[in-house]
Amino acid sequence: MRPSATFRPGQLRWLLGFACALGLALGGLGVRLFVLQVKRHDELRALAMLMTQESIVREPWRGDILDANGNTLARSQPVKRVCADPVLIRDRQRDVARVLSPILGMTEEALSERLRITTRTLTNGIVRTNRFVDLRFDATLDQWQEIVRGMGNLPYDGNEGDLPKRERRFWQNLRHKAVFGVDSQRRAYPNHELAAHVVGVVGITNYVVQDSWVRELVGMEGIESTFNKQLSGVRGIRVTEKDRSNRELVRFRAQNAEPVAGLNVVLSVDLVLQKILEAELAEAAARFNPANAMGVVMRPRTGDILALANRVTFDPNNVKDSPLENRRNRVVNDFYEPGSTFKVVSLSAALNERVARLTDPFDCERGSWHYGGLTLTDHEHYNVLPLEIVFAKSSNIGIAKMALRMTEPAFYRYIRDFGFGARTGIELPGEALGRIRDPKYWHKTSMTRIPIGYEVAATPLQMTMAVAAVANGGVLMQPKVVKRLQDNQGRTVVDYPPVRVREVIPPDTVRQVLAAMKTVVSTNGSGVKAMMDDYTVAGKTGTAWKWNSATMHYDKRYYASFIGFFPADAPELCISIVLDDPQSGVYGGQVAAPVFKRVAEQAARYLKIPPDRGSLAARPEEPATLATAFRNPQTSRPLR
Amino acid sequence: MKKNRKSQSAALWMAPAIKALFLCLFFGGAAVGYVWQQRKLHDLDVLQRTLEARLELLKRDNRVAMGQLADLQLPYRLQERVRQMRINLAPAVAAQLVRLPEPAFGFSPPALSVSFDTRRETASAPPRID
Numbered sequence A: 001m002r003p004s005a006t007f008r009p010g011q012l013r014w015l016l017g018f019a020c021a022l023g024l025a026l027g028g029l030g031v032r033l034f035v036l037q038v039k040r041h042d043e044l045r046a047l048a049m050l051m052t053q054e055s056i057v058r059e060p061w062r063g064d065i066l067d068a069n070g071n072t073l074a075r076s077q078p079v080k081r082v083c084a085d086p087v088l089i090r091d092r093q094r095d096v097a098r099v100l101s102p103i104l105g106m107t108e109e110a111l112s113e114r115l116r117i118t119t120r121t122l123t124n125g126i127v128r129t130n131r132f133v134d135l136r137f138d139a140t141l142d143q144w145q146e147i148v149r150g151m152g153n154l155p156y157d158g159n160e161g162d163l164p165k166r167e168r169r170f171w172q173n174l175r176h177k178a179v180f181g182v183d184s185q186r187r188a189y190p191n192h193e194l195a196a197h198v199v200g201v202v203g204i205t206n207y208v209v210q211d212s213w214v215r216e217l218v219g220m221e222g223i224e225s226t227f228n229k230q231l232s233g234v235r236g237i238r239v240t241e242k243d244r245s246n247r248e249l250v251r252f253r254a255q256n257a258e259p260v261a262g263l264n265v266v267l268s269v270d271l272v273l274q275k276i277l278e279a280e281l282a283e284a285a286a287r288f289n290p291a292n293a294m295g296v297v298m299r300p301r302t303g304d305i306l307a308l309a310n311r312v313t314f315d316p317n318n319v320k321d322s323p324l325e326n327r328r329n330r331v332v333n334d335f336y337e338p339g340s341t342f343k344v345v346s347l348s349a350a351l352n353e354r355v356a357r358l359t360d361p362f363d364c365e366r367g368s369w370h371y372g373g374l375t376l377t378d379h380e381h382y383n384v385l386p387l388e389i390v391f392a393k394s395s396n397i398g399i400a401k402m403a404l405r406m407t408e409p410a411f412y413r414y415i416r417d418f419g420f421g422a423r424t425g426i427e428l429p430g431e432a433l434g435r436i437r438d439p440k441y442w443h444k445t446s447m448t449r450i451p452i453g454y455e456v457a458a459t460p461l462q463m464t465m466a467v468a469a470v471a472n473g474g475v476l477m478q479p480k481v482v483k484r485l486q487d488n489q490g491r492t493v494v495d496y497p498p499v500r501v502r503e504v505i506p507p508d509t510v511r512q513v514l515a516a517m518k519t520v521v522s523t524n525g526s527g528v529k530a531m532m533d534d535y536t537v538a539g540k541t542g543t544a545w546k547w548n549s550a551t552m553h554y555d556k557r558y559y560a561s562f563i564g565f566f567p568a569d570a571p572e573l574c575i576s577i578v579l580d581d582p583q584s585g586v587y588g589g590q591v592a593a594p595v596f597k598r599v600a601e602q603a604a605r606y607l608k609i610p611p612d613r614g615s616l617a618a619r620p621e622e623p624a625t626l627a628t629a630f631r632n633p634q635t636s637r638p639l640r
Numbered sequence B: 001m002k003k004n005r006k007s008q009s010a011a012l013w014m015a016p017a018i019k020a021l022f023l024c025l026f027f028g029g030a031a032v033g034y035v036w037q038q039r040k041l042h043d044l045d046v047l048q049r050t051l052e053a054r055l056e057l058l059k060r061d062n063r064v065a066m067g068q069l070a071d072l073q074l075p076y077r078l079q080e081r082v083r084q085m086r087i088n089l090a091p092a093v094a095a096q097l098v099r100l101p102e103p104a105f106g107f108s109p110p111a112l113s114v115s116f117d118t119r120r121e122t123a124s125a126p127p128r129i130d
Helices: A009-039 A041-052 A093-104 A108-114 A141-152 A165-176 A222-226 A228-232 A271-288 A316-321 A339-352 A387-393 A396-403 A408-417 A446-452 A460-471 A507-520 A588-607 B002-072 B075-085 B109-122
Strands: A053-058 A072-084 A119-121 A127-129 A133-139 A179-188 A202-209 A212-219 A236-242 A255-257 A264-267 A292-299 A304-310 A361-363 A368-371 A374-377 A384-386 A475-477 A482-486 A492-495 A500-503 A538-548 A553-566 A573-580
Touching: A009 A041, A041 A053, A053 A212, A072 A093, A072 A141, A072 B002, A093 A108, A093 A133, A093 A141, A108 A133, A133 A141, A133 A179, A141 A165, A141 A179, A179 A212, A179 B002, A212 A222, A212 A228, A222 A228, A271 A292, A271 A304, A271 A573, A271 A588, A271 B075, A292 A460, A292 A588, A339 A387, A339 A396, A339 A408, A339 A446, A339 A460, A339 A507, A339 A538, A339 A553, A339 A588, A361 A387, A361 A396, A368 A396, A374 A396, A374 A446, A384 A387, A387 A396, A387 A507, A396 A446, A408 A446, A460 A475, A460 A507, A460 A538, A460 A553, A460 A573, A507 A538, A538 A588, A553 A588, A573 A588, B002 B075
Parallel strands: none
Antiparallel strands: A053 A236, A072 A133, A072 A179, A119 A127, A202 A212, A236 A255, A264 A482, A292 A304, A292 A573, A361 A384, A368 A374, A475 A500, A482 A492, A538 A553, A553 A573
16 A cells, blocks of 8 residues: 655645745736637637738729731830838838939938828727838839849948947848839820820829729720720639748648739720821821811721721820810710711601602702701702712702601601711710700701701710711711620620611612712812712711800801711721811812822722722723733832 | 566566556657658648739739730831831732622622512501610
8 A cells, every 4th residue: 555645834825825925926827818719709809800910902903905917006004002011111201202303303301201200090999100102103114124223232331340249230121121013004105195095094093992002094085984994804802820930831822813804895996097097187287277177987887987087196104284174075075066977867758758869959049048047058059969079069059958858757857866966875985975955956957957967066076976887878877996805815805896776777778878979079069179089989078167166156166077888888897087167278178088098099099999090990891910910000010 | 586576577567667668659750750840731832822923924924915915016006016027018900809709698689579568568656765
């Protein structure tokens, strides 16, 4: 049997004392543990998470905007967001500012002020110093390299080896960690003003996601705005933990959703045609000095817009350099009284209602006609002319008399069917409706003014689409700027096929209207300057008084326009040119028609549209062969 | 008897010692293994971070290069370069084009006529705007 343990009284006291002390200590620890782990659990957990956990919102790469041939119109460029940690800079703001100010383009004083340490108190009472100061949002990669080099070579006055270890670490942090870069993106428009109104521009927005500030590009105008959601992509998020040195502990990543890059938007716009159109508008602007010049090149069969331009434009790379009104896409956002180009609609309606024929004679009253208490005038003094010549000469009186044979509701229906008074549905923001009043508000002379393009307001695009409907066999198409959306591998994600809106006039009426429009672009018509050597052109000139909303009168300012298409019998392109208030030259036939011709000739050459007249027109008995094709057209000798 | 007791006590002493040794080895090995694993995880952390940073950098460089390439391929830039290099490249003139006959895929007039008439009969008045 084992002997029982016996203690001497002193030993027992010690033992009891020790046990009590241990018990008390453990009890105290237990209480403390209870307080920390149970009572203050939520508070301390939040604090711990604040110190170790980090949510990083990952910015997706914004998609590109491409033209029909894959040329870049807008793309995102990698840049660095330059930031600084004032805590690591301490009192060396001046030294850092001296290095950074020439690169960042800021004064040393302003930069030093920004690098100063400041404190703020959070809502939970914790005092925090500013460890994140934005110095520049879009430093190029070259600038960033300069910054890294400059900071790395930051000089110390004296022998650094003599410094204590703590100071040496400070200098190391100052050189390599105090100024840091965050990957970001900037929108770049390599073509500058070219197609600026179609492509649009982006702005910057800042907001809080998962307790962190996110800086994002947001479309403000053009396709950048309409397709902002598709271009933006999907943000990624990474919830992770970091160590004392602020380095990520990868194994503690709780969430890691990769950002999904935005889709690329492929436009129907062709950069070459856009360049041709803008160059010709610029030349017209230099020659006629208008307030603005606008142009649209489109494909009537599909409604695809191949070029759309405003002379009053802006560079999306430097938006601040141009006034706000330059960003207005007047082809889509503004409306005007179209004048004589609207006669295409009136003629179509009258012919289709069978109230007139092209051979019907109309008395043009020698240029002045009183009707309904008002006088209607022509710019020339015509007598009796057949309707085809009335249209070709653009006689207001003849067209007004033709329109009076129609009923108001019937004419109104045609106007609406041609797409006036309604949005065309183009994928550009802020499209104007135009304006056409209900017939019950028309007065007696309305049926003489609306047919010649007054008392009705349309956007240049609406007018182009109406003429394009004639070119398309009487079928109105929806204008389209976007062809498809594709991912960054070039795979089509969404396709936008042509949209047929409605049939406006049947083909037999189209043939008659076409004949009249061809006469306009002949020696008998007002659009003779739009005639092309190798193509038959159908079109209509327009010269409209400009309404002055300040004086509430028409003053001596005009819209000179020409809308036409070619080859007339198998139209490939419809081109609209509008000059707002040209200073020299007034008539559309004099001012806009030559611009149409030059644009059309270059576009035809570029798109290799087969000629339908002249020496190059294909003849069935003489099909082109390789032998005949590679001959000099002047000498007929083979080309080498 | 004495000898026997001695040998018995030695056997009794050795067994727990060996057990203790194995336990120590087990716990020591587990601790070393744990530290080794943590170290490995840390190394993998660092490696993953480095590789991710490298990947991001490569992606960024790729984007820069793609942008430069896209800029160089812009039609008017190419035209400018052709002019600078004086290699006399120009688009083919119409006379140099060989055109092959293609079947026409235009609209069908009779079908449209029918649809137009149908529409006129069935269409309601367009919405009013004031």
